[in-house]
Amino acid sequence: LAIPIPELAERIERGEPRAIAKAITLADEGEAAELLIRLYGKGGRARVVGVTGPPGAGKSTLVDKLTRTYRSKGLSVGIVAVDPTSPFTGGAILGDRIRMQDLTSDEGVFIRSLATRGALGGLSRATADAIEILDASGKDVILVETVGVGQDEVEVALVAETVLVVLVPGLGDEIQAMKAGIIEIGDVFVVNKADKPGADRAQKELHAMLTLTLGHGEEPPEIVRTIAESGEGVAELVEAVERHRELVAKVPAGHGRSATERARRRTRERLRSIIKDQVLRRVDERFLARVDERTLDALSARTVDPYTLARELVEGA
Numbered sequence: 001l002a003i004p005i006p007e008l009a010e011r012i013e014r015g016e017p018r019a020i021a022k023a024i025t026l027a028d029e030g031e032a033a034e035l036l037i038r039l040y041g042k043g044g045r046a047r048v049v050g051v052t053g054p055p056g057a058g059k060s061t062l063v064d065k066l067t068r069t070y071r072s073k074g075l076s077v078g079i080v081a082v083d084p085t086s087p088f089t090g091g092a093i094l095g096d097r098i099r100m101q102d103l104t105s106d107e108g109v110f111i112r113s114l115a116t117r118g119a120l121g122g123l124s125r126a127t128a129d130a131i132e133i134l135d136a137s138g139k140d141v142i143l144v145e146t147v148g149v150g151q152d153e154v155e156v157a158l159v160a161e162t163v164l165v166v167l168v169p170g171l172g173d174e175i176q177a178m179k180a181g182i183i184e185i186g187d188v189f190v191v192n193k194a195d196k197p198g199a200d201r202a203q204k205e206l207h208a209m210l211t212l213t214l215g216h217g218e219e220p221p222e223i224v225r226t227i228a229e230s231g232e233g234v235a236e237l238v239e240a241v242e243r244h245r246e247l248v249a250k251v252p253a254g255h256g257r258s259a260t261e262r263a264r265r266r267t268r269e270r271l272r273s274i275i276k277d278q279v280l281r282r283v284d285e286r287f288l289a290r291v292d293e294r295t296l297d298a299l300s301a302r303t304v305d306p307y308t309l310a311r312e313l314v315e316g317a
């Protein structure tokens with residue numbers, strides 16, 4: 001990296017795409033701490049909207065259309081697509097790129113994919129870092145696409161102020177299966193591919209499920225039907241996101257769903273991901289480096305057990 005951190009920070013604040021790209025690469029590699037320390041005071045302005053849901057639900061198509069809608073309102077948009085390395089998505093990354101290509105020539109849009117690359121616990125941290133950088137660059141809206149499969153991806157969605165959960169008709173059983181994960185974190189639900197049969201039924205089932213878990217006097221989250229491919233329903237979805245923001249702002253402080261509580265939860269998750277990352281990075285240097293060959297042989301010969309040894313290493317650190 002040739003650019004000194006203070007200069008890089010300045011360029012990001014001026015919204016220079018190349019500086020933003022470089023910074024996100026650093027963040028992806030876990031090397032952006034100094035930069036982020038500098039930028040932290042500048043952030044906190046952007047609206048962050050998470051878009052999650054099962055593979056192929058139409059998240060990227062929806063992100064594309066949401067971006068166009070926000071642009072038509074004069075808002076700049078940053079997009080972070082978390083590309084899962086899971087077998088679910090196959091060639092979708094390339095598809096996403098092609099579809100979003102004409103957005104990349106728009107100066108008010110910055111698109112970036114992050115690879116999960118198996119960085120233990122590093123994914124939430126890297127995603128939150130990328131959001132931080134886009135926020136400091138002055139983007140008004142930041143859209144974060146993640147596949148809602150697995151704990152990591154669900155954690156990633158927690159960085160958003162508003163989480164959209166995208167489902168499609170005919171997913172009844174899958175919704176059940178995912179209940180423990182993404183349903184709880186949804187603020188606004190989308191039944192996409194409403195051009196397909198079963199959209200009505202999907203919406204009804206979803207509504208029933210969302211109503212089940214409500215606390216006393218609580219309204220269920222909104223469900224919006226869209227056809228992402230044609231853009232139908234996307235303007236309504238943007239309005240629903242806006243209503244969700246207003247709703248959260250009105251919840252009295254002290255309530256679990258108040259803006260303050262939600263912000264605390266996001267901040268706690270953010271801190272958790274940074275701590276996790278720092279701890280994991282130290283596993284090798286701090287703990288494993290102290291295990292010599294003789295000890296490894298003793299473990300192999302089973303004269304020492306790894307649980308006791310691990311405990312001693314961690315507690316003695």
Ligand SMILES: Nc1nc2c(ncn2[C@@H]2O[C@H](COP(=O)(O)OP(=O)(O)OP(=O)(O)O)[C@@H](O)[C@H]2O)c(=O)[nH]1
Pocket residue numbers: 054055056057058059060061062088089092095096147192193194195196226227228229230
């Ligand atoms: N019929 C129909 N097809 C759609 C709609 N929205 C998206 N699709 C199609 O569904 C497929 C998947 O769309 P994507 O936007 O790539 O879905 P995704 O959720 O981003 O997929 P992953 O990132 O791989 O999880 C594509 O072939 C889209 O053209 C819709 O509203 N109706």
Ligand SMILES: [Mg+2]
Pocket residue numbers: 059060061092096145
């Ligand atoms: Mg996608």
